[in-house]
Amino acid sequence: GAVVSQHPSWVICKSGTSVKIECRSLDFQATTMFWYRQFPKQSLMLMATSNEGSKATYEQGVEKDKFLINHASLTLSTLTVTSAHPEDSSFYICSAEKSEGLAGVVQFFGPGTRLTVL
Amino acid sequence: QKEVEQDPGPLSVPEGAIVSLNCTYSNSAFQYFMWYRQYSRKGPELLMYTYSSGNKEDGRFTAQVDKSSKYISLFIRDSQPSDSATYLCAMSTTNAGKSTFGDGTTLTVKP
Numbered sequence: 001g002a003v004v005s006q007h008p009s010w011v012i013c014k015s016g017t018s019v020k021i022e023c024r025s026l027d028f029q030a031t032t033m034f035w036y037r038q039f040p041k042q043s044l045m046l047m048a049t050s051n052e053g054s055k056a057t058y059e060q061g062v063e064k065d066k067f068l069i070n071h072a073s074l075t076l077s078t079l080t081v082t083s084a085h086p087e088d089s090s091f092y093i094c095s096a097e098k099s100e101g102l103a104g105v106v107q108f109f110g111p112g113t114r115l116t117v118l
Numbered sequence: 119q120k121e122v123e124q125d126p127g128p129l130s131v132p133e134g135a136i137v138s139l140n141c142t143y144s145n146s147a148f149q150y151f152m153w154y155r156q157y158s159r160k161g162p163e164l165l166m167y168t169y170s171s172g173n174k175e176d177g178r179f180t181a182q183v184d185k186s187s188k189y190i191s192l193f194i195r196d197s198q199p200s201d202s203a204t205y206l207c208a209m210s211t212t213n214a215g216k217s218t219f220g221d222g223t224t225l226t227v228k229p
Binding site: 002004006032034042043044046049091093095100102104105106107108109110111112114 | 161
């Protein structure tokens with residue numbers, strides 16, 4: 001199997017505080033992980049690509065100083081939302097790449113983290 | 119124009135129906151094609167993945183890729199209420215790296 005976990009599954013925080021979300025590949029190693037956010041009834045919006053041992057690559061329009069990504073090991077990437085504001089409230093989902101033979105490299109997703117900023 | 123266009127739905131079918139979910143794309147370099155299922159408030163779950171053109175079957179699910187038409191489909195046979203979810207197509211050009219996702223089609227299977 002290919003299992004990806006996220007912690008916490010939901011978090012409520014006050015405006016101005018920082019929140020850290022962890023993404024772990026439990027049964028495989030992932031050099032590359034991705035971070036997405038998803039608004040209700042909308043598709044996934046890629047925020048950044050996280051590469052183990054190097055700086056993350058952010059998509060256009062995503063503030064790298066606000067959404068800090070650290071991929072310190074082959075099984076763990078973290079996303080820290082700094083100085084969170086109500087508009088940052090969203091569903092954050094990570095995925096991890098795994099080689100699936102001839103099918104290439106496939107993304108396996110975590111269960112998501114629902115962030116609510118009061 | 120988006121690189122990947124997915125039939126928006128929503129789609130509502132009776133239990134036991136055959137469901138067809140479709141995506142078209144404009145980038146001829148796409149070679150890897152995936153379908154994900156996402157239940158409400160959950161992360162997407164990989165259903166099927168294929169490389170290049172052709173069909174792939176897994177139980178009640180069949181993925182079909184027609185690169186000449188830049189068209190992919192997911193067929194669900196004998197649909198069940200538990201199949202009610204949002205289905206996302208995804209595709210990529212290389213053996214690694216980010217995928218491009220469709221916006222999703224929400225399916226409801228009524229008992």
